[in-house]
Amino acid sequence: MYGHLVRRLLQFVVVLLLGSVAVWGFTFALPGDPATVLLGADASAAELAAVRARLGLDESIVGQYLSWIGHAVTGDLGASYYSGQPVVSDLFDRIPATVQLAGFAMVLTLLIAVPVGITVALRPYSVVGRVLQGYLTAGLAVPTFWLGLLLIIVLAVRLRWLPASSDYVPLWENPAGALSATILPAAAIAVHTSSVTARFLATSLGEVMGKDYIRTARAKGVPERDVIRRHALRNASLPTVTVVGLQLGGFLGGTVVIEAVFNYPGLGRLLYTAIGERDYALVQGGVLFVVATFLLLNLLVDVFYAVLDPRIRLT
Amino acid sequence: MSAGSSPLRRFTRSRSAVVGATGMLLLVVLAVFAPLIAPFDPTAQDGDPLLGPSGAHLLGTDQLGRDILSRLIHGAQASLIAASGAAAVGAGIGVPLGLLAGYLGRWVDAIAMRLVDLLLALPGILLALVMIVVLGPGRLNLVLAIGIGAVPEFARLTRVATLAVRDRDFVMAARGMGASTPDTMLRTVLPNVLGPVVIQVVVTASMAVVVEAGLAFLGLGTPPPAPSWGGMLQEARSYLYQSPTYGLFPGLCLVLTVFCLDRIGRGLQLAVSGGPHPATRPSTGGAV
Numbered sequence: 240m241y242g243h244l245v246r247r248l249l250q251f252v253v254v255l256l257l258g259s260v261a262v263w264g265f266t267f268a269l270p271g272d273p274a275t276v277l278l279g280a281d282a283s284a285a286e287l288a289a290v291r292a293r294l295g296l297d298e299s300i301v302g303q304y305l306s307w308i309g310h311a312v313t314g315d316l317g318a319s320y321y322s323g324q325p326v327v328s329d330l331f332d333r334i335p336a337t338v339q340l341a342g343f344a345m346v347l348t349l350l351i352a353v354p355v356g357i358t359v360a361l362r363p364y365s366v367v368g369r370v371l372q373g374y375l376t377a378g379l380a381v382p383t384f385w386l387g388l389l390l391i392i393v394l395a396v397r398l399r400w401l402p403a404s405s406d407y408v409p410l411w412e413n414p415a416g417a418l419s420a421t422i423l424p425a426a427a428i429a430v431h432t433s434s435v436t437a438r439f440l441a442t443s444l445g446e447v448m449g450k451d452y453i454r455t456a457r458a459k460g461v462p463e464r465d466v467i468r469r470h471a472l473r474n475a476s477l478p479t480v481t482v483v484g485l486q487l488g489g490f491l492g493g494t495v496v497i498e499a500v501f502n503y504p505g506l507g508r509l510l511y512t513a514i515g516e517r518d519y520a521l522v523q524g525g526v527l528f529v530v531a532t533f534l535l536l537n538l539l540v541d542v543f544y545a546v547l548d549p550r551i552r553l554t
Numbered sequence: 555m556s557a558g559s560s561p562l563r564r565f566t567r568s569r570s571a572v573v574g575a576t577g578m579l580l581l582v583v584l585a586v587f588a589p590l591i592a593p594f595d596p597t598a599q600d601g602d603p604l605l606g607p608s609g610a611h612l613l614g615t616d617q618l619g620r621d622i623l624s625r626l627i628h629g630a631q632a633s634l635i636a637a638s639g640a641a642a643v644g645a646g647i648g649v650p651l652g653l654l655a656g657y658l659g660r661w662v663d664a665i666a667m668r669l670v671d672l673l674l675a676l677p678g679i680l681l682a683l684v685m686i687v688v689l690g691p692g693r694l695n696l697v698l699a700i701g702i703g704a705v706p707e708f709a710r711l712t713r714v715a716t717l718a719v720r721d722r723d724f725v726m727a728a729r730g731m732g733a734s735t736p737d738t739m740l741r742t743v744l745p746n747v748l749g750p751v752v753i754q755v756v757v758t759a760s761m762a763v764v765v766e767a768g769l770a771f772l773g774l775g776t777p778p779p780a781p782s783w784g785g786m787l788q789e790a791r792s793y794l795y796q797s798p799t800y801g802l803f804p805g806l807c808l809v810l811t812v813f814c815l816d817r818i819g820r821g822l823q824l825a826v827s828g829g830p831h832p833a834t835r836p837s838t839g840g841a842v
Contacts (some may be wrong), residue, residue, distance in 0.1 A: 492676070
């Protein structure tokens with residue numbers, strides 16, 4: 240098992256390094272020199288040179304990378320070209336909002352996906368099963384940002400039950416306010432992700448239910464409830480864990496459009512704005528953060544997986 | 555399984571697959587013959603702004619008085635270009651990558667798979683967003699930006715399929731008869747790994763439709779004044795109070811397109827796997 244984990248950890252480090260080179264590299268491919276962007280087109284050559292020196296743009300390419308990554312590992316991602324604030328503090332301003340939205344969306348996803356997946360797998364031809372299969376098909380087909388728009392039209396514009404744009408309200412300061420501000424974007428995301436997750440769960444549960452050990456468990460008189468809970472669900476949940484891990488990773492940087500729909504001040508909006516303003520330092524730092532978090536989550540899922548399933552350790 | 559059940563027969567026997575294929579065919583016809591079918595010029599401002607559905611403008615008009623139905627019909631082009639282009643880019647890069655990684659193994663495999671891991675670590679929409687800013691706007695760059703995000707899935711499943719056939723007898727036979735490595739890969743291995751690739755093409759197409767719409771919604775999709783469904787949703791968002799129906803129709807078009815592609819994908823799965831085995835592997839993309 241340790242061999243597997245060590246190898247997995249090495250892969251994580253390699254990909255993270257590769258990612259840091261790519262993240263650092265592709266902001267160089269962006270059109271426009273940051274010094275020109277900052278000062279405008281009619282700046283003098285001396286002014287441009289001064290700003291380039293301040294931003295470290297006059298060093299060699301390798302030197303720039305090494306100094307960037309050197310600072311990055313100590314938690315210094317430079318200063319935003321635009322606000323002049325440290326990138327890390329800009330990021331940390333938005334991370335709580337993104338984590339809160341991701342958390343709400345994940346809780347909703349699991350609350351919907353688990354019962355729906357189980358029902359669809361066990362009773363696919365019942366009335367409820369068919370209705371839920373319809374939900375899965377629809378949930379996969381409806382784009383989250385359009386669902387967000389519909390929710391705004393109905394619940395905010397027509398019925399005026401909830402606010403149309405969602406500010407970040409910290410959960411620990413004002414739970415009710417946080418709920419009402421975050422529930423709409425979270426629901427818009429969760430309809431899609433719950434359909435994906437439920438389909439996975441239903442498929443693997445359906446496969447497991449045909450296995451010999453389920454028949455054995457039934458034959459020795461285990462009540463059906465326990466057959467499903469102890470024997471089937473535990474085995475079927477493994478592939479689903481991977482999907483949920485990937486989704487959680489996706490929530491951290493991938494909800495750009497949903498955040499735009501609801502004017503939600505998360506990480507996605509920050510990066511989108513930074514890209515528009517050609518704030519290289521902020522884009523670099525933000526994308527690096529998203530990539531690192533995603534890779535770390537994936538690593539954790541794999542470790543979790545190896546702990547749950549002894550067979551994985553051999554491969 | 556009956557004797558005459560070829561993959562095509564199995565596909566056409568699945569009702570939902572036929573529904574999906576018919577819908578997509580209809581959409582392609584609409585997109586190709588849009589100028590002939592659409593009642594108005596999609597960029598002509600020839601009505602009052604923000605009208606509701608009426609006899610003259612069946613689905614109403616937008617904020618500039620343009621006919622929404624005509625813009626929807628023309629907007630199908632943007633979605634279909636993104637869908638087919640992104641699938642072509644994804645498969646065009648991902649399949650060779652997976653084939654090389656799976657067949658050659660060792661360091662080629664290690665490098666290719668780390669690249670894939672890296673691409674996977676950036677959510678599709680964010681990757682596309684950054685790529686578009688790097689490459690600049692425009693239809694071709696849009697297709698590239700979305701397609702790159704689809705490379706990892708193609709590479710991974712081609713690699714797995716290649717690993718499964720690499721040491722089979724017919725591959726050994728081809729090698730034993732003196733076929734070179736490239737020849738074995740292209741003529742013997744590749745045709746035998748195409749089944750899952752075909753399904754992934756459809757999955758990618760539906761992902762691309764949603765991502766294109768999402769980018770257009772952010773103002774980075776198909777450049778205006780050419781209509782796109784995502785761009786129309788972005789405009790509709792500003793007029794939710796004046797014209798709530800405006801935001802309804804472009805989204806419905808997206809839903810129907812993705813629905814049809816999903817049905818085709820399921821039909822293909824039946825056709826390829828050879829039975830009504832419900833082992834569906836839905837894509838995780840789309841949550842933009």
